[in-house]
Amino acid sequence: MLRAGFALRCGRGPPPRAPGGGGRRQPYLDFVEFEDTVKTFSKECKVKGKPLSKTVGGSIKKDSKSLIIQKDLVAAFDSGDQKLFFDLWEGHLPSSIRDSDPLAQKLEFYLHIHFAIYLLKYSGGRPDKQELDERISYFKTYLETKGAALSQTTEFLPFYALPFVPNPMVHPSFKELFQKENGQNSKEMLQQLHQQLVEAERRAMTYLKRYNKIQADYHNLIGVTAELVDSLEATVSGKMRLTTSHPGEQRETVLQAYISNDLLDCHSHNQRIVLQLLHSKSEAVRQYMARLINALASLAEGRLYLAQNTKVLRMLEGRLKEEDKDVITRENVLGALQKFSLRRPLQTAMIRDGLIFWLIDLLKDPDCLSDYTLEYSVALLMNLCLRSAGKNMCAKVAGLVLKVLSDLLGHENHEIQPYVNGALYSILSIPSIREEARAMGMEDILRCFIKEGNAEMIRQIEFIIKQLNSGQFHGRSLSYLSNWSRVRKIHKLSHGGSRCLVSFRRLLSQIWGCTPVIPALEKLRQEDHNEFKVSLGYIARLHLKNIKNKQYRSL
Structure with missing residues (x-):
C-alpha cells in the first residue's frame, strides 16, 4: 500500500493499454444509431477483453435523447396538444426545478395561457366550444392550485381574470396575447429553458465525476497516510524490523547491521551519546530508547552485543x-534486565549491585504493579536466586523475602506462579532461610495452596515442602550420579530443542528434583527457542560442576 502511494505521488500509473482498442469506434456507431451493430461489437469486445469507452458513447446517446425530447416538446407546443406537452414537461423536467426555479414557473404560466387560448388564436375565430371550455377549465384549475403562488406578482395578476372574460380577443388587457410574436416568445423561452437544463445536467455530471475522483484520491491518501504513520512510529520505536519480522535471515541481517555499525556505541571508548538518551528530559525519548534496548535484548546476539560494555x-x-x-520506560528497562539475567556475567553484576533488594522492595505491593512489571520482576528475581550469590543475598533479609514470596503465591496473576515456586525452591537450599521459613510456618502456608491449586501447582508445592524439610541440599539420594554418562546425556538433550524436552524433564527431575522450574523453561521455549537451549545448557553445566564437588563424590 505504501509503495502504491509513493507511485501515485511520483506520477506513476498502470501500464498503457495496447493500441487498437474498440473505445474509439463505439462513439461513431452510437452516433449513426447502429444499435444492433453496437450490441454485437460490445459483446465481442467483452469476450476478447478489449476495453470500451463508455463515457463518449454514453454522452452522444444522452445528447441524442435530449434533442428528441426537445423536438417532441416543440411539436406539441406548435400543434396545441396540451396533454402530450404537459406529460413530457412533467416527465422530463425535475419537480425541484418546476417548483422553485423562477424562469420555469414563469414559462409554465405562459404555456398554460398559450394552450388555453390556442383554439381562439389558430381556429380562425370558430373554435370547438366544448374543447375550448375544457381548455379554459384546465387553465382555471391551474390558477386555483399550482398557479396560485404567482397571484401576488404584478406581471401575472391580470391573467387571473382571463377565464372569466367572454371574448378575450377584443379585450384591451389581452389583445397582445393573440399577436403572433407572443407565441414565438413563449416558444423561444421553452427552447432556452430546455437548453439550460441540458447544460446544467452536463455540468452536474462533470462535477460528479470530479467529486468521485477527489473522493477516491482522498481515500488513497488516507490509506497512504496511515501506512506512513505506522511506519514512522515503528521506525522510531526501533522494533519493527527486529521484533515483528519473522525469525530468520531478515531479522538476523537487521540485527547484524545494528551491531556492525555499533548503533548504541557499545564498542566505542568515546562518550556514548546514544545511551545518554536514557536520561533525556523528554519522557518520550526515554521511552523509545528503553524500547529499543528491550528489543535488542530479546535476541541472543543483541544481548551479547549489549553485554560487552558494563556501563549499559x-x-x-x-x-x-x-x-x-x-x-512504560520502567517496564521496558525491567524487561531488558530480565533478559540480561540469562547471561552469567550480567547476573553476577546485578546481584553485586543489590538488585535483589530493589526487587523485593518493589514486590511488597504487587497490586500497584502492571502485569508486565509483576511478571518480569518475579522472573528476574528467580533468575538471580538460582545463583549461590543471589541466595546468600536473600539470606540477609530472609524473613522479608519469604513473606513477599508467600504473598505472591496467592496472587490472582497465575503467570507468576512458576517463577515464585522456582525462587522459593532455590533459596530454601540455604539452611538459615529454611530455619526462618519453618519458624514462620511456611509449610502450613504451602499446604493451604495445595488444597486450592491445580495438579501442576500441587506437584510443584510438594517439591518445595520436601526442600523445606530436607537437611541437605535436597532430600533425594544422588548416589547414582556416579554414572557420568547420564549427566552428559542431559547436556546433549539441552541442545536438542523441543523434541528432547520430555527426556530432559524426566532426567532433570530424577537428578535435581527441580520440577518447579520446568514450567518456566517451557514458557521460555515457547517465547524464545534459542534462549531455551541456552538455559538448558546452563543447568546441565551447573550439574556437571556440582558432580565434581566433593559433596557429591562422597555419595
Missing part, C-alpha cells in the same frame, strides 16, 4: 531505580 547495565539499573512514575 549500570545505566539501565540507574534508570530502573529512578523511574517511579513513567510506567
Whole structure:
C-alpha cells in the first residue's frame, strides 16, 4: 500500500493499454444509431477483453435523447396538444426545478395561457366550444392550485381574470396575447429553458465525476497516510524490523547491521551519546530508547552485543531505580534486565549491585504493579536466586523475602506462579532461610495452596515442602550420579530443542528434583527457542560442576 502511494505521488500509473482498442469506434456507431451493430461489437469486445469507452458513447446517446425530447416538446407546443406537452414537461423536467426555479414557473404560466387560448388564436375565430371550455377549465384549475403562488406578482395578476372574460380577443388587457410574436416568445423561452437544463445536467455530471475522483484520491491518501504513520512510529520505536519480522535471515541481517555499525556505541571508548538518551528530559525519548534496548535484548546476539560494555547495565539499573512514575520506560528497562539475567556475567553484576533488594522492595505491593512489571520482576528475581550469590543475598533479609514470596503465591496473576515456586525452591537450599521459613510456618502456608491449586501447582508445592524439610541440599539420594554418562546425556538433550524436552524433564527431575522450574523453561521455549537451549545448557553445566564437588563424590 505504501509503495502504491509513493507511485501515485511520483506520477506513476498502470501500464498503457495496447493500441487498437474498440473505445474509439463505439462513439461513431452510437452516433449513426447502429444499435444492433453496437450490441454485437460490445459483446465481442467483452469476450476478447478489449476495453470500451463508455463515457463518449454514453454522452452522444444522452445528447441524442435530449434533442428528441426537445423536438417532441416543440411539436406539441406548435400543434396545441396540451396533454402530450404537459406529460413530457412533467416527465422530463425535475419537480425541484418546476417548483422553485423562477424562469420555469414563469414559462409554465405562459404555456398554460398559450394552450388555453390556442383554439381562439389558430381556429380562425370558430373554435370547438366544448374543447375550448375544457381548455379554459384546465387553465382555471391551474390558477386555483399550482398557479396560485404567482397571484401576488404584478406581471401575472391580470391573467387571473382571463377565464372569466367572454371574448378575450377584443379585450384591451389581452389583445397582445393573440399577436403572433407572443407565441414565438413563449416558444423561444421553452427552447432556452430546455437548453439550460441540458447544460446544467452536463455540468452536474462533470462535477460528479470530479467529486468521485477527489473522493477516491482522498481515500488513497488516507490509506497512504496511515501506512506512513505506522511506519514512522515503528521506525522510531526501533522494533519493527527486529521484533515483528519473522525469525530468520531478515531479522538476523537487521540485527547484524545494528551491531556492525555499533548503533548504541557499545564498542566505542568515546562518550556514548546514544545511551545518554536514557536520561533525556523528554519522557518520550526515554521511552523509545528503553524500547529499543528491550528489543535488542530479546535476541541472543543483541544481548551479547549489549553485554560487552558494563556501563549499559549500570545505566539501565540507574534508570530502573529512578523511574517511579513513567510506567512504560520502567517496564521496558525491567524487561531488558530480565533478559540480561540469562547471561552469567550480567547476573553476577546485578546481584553485586543489590538488585535483589530493589526487587523485593518493589514486590511488597504487587497490586500497584502492571502485569508486565509483576511478571518480569518475579522472573528476574528467580533468575538471580538460582545463583549461590543471589541466595546468600536473600539470606540477609530472609524473613522479608519469604513473606513477599508467600504473598505472591496467592496472587490472582497465575503467570507468576512458576517463577515464585522456582525462587522459593532455590533459596530454601540455604539452611538459615529454611530455619526462618519453618519458624514462620511456611509449610502450613504451602499446604493451604495445595488444597486450592491445580495438579501442576500441587506437584510443584510438594517439591518445595520436601526442600523445606530436607537437611541437605535436597532430600533425594544422588548416589547414582556416579554414572557420568547420564549427566552428559542431559547436556546433549539441552541442545536438542523441543523434541528432547520430555527426556530432559524426566532426567532433570530424577537428578535435581527441580520440577518447579520446568514450567518456566517451557514458557521460555515457547517465547524464545534459542534462549531455551541456552538455559538448558546452563543447568546441565551447573550439574556437571556440582558432580565434581566433593559433596557429591562422597555419595
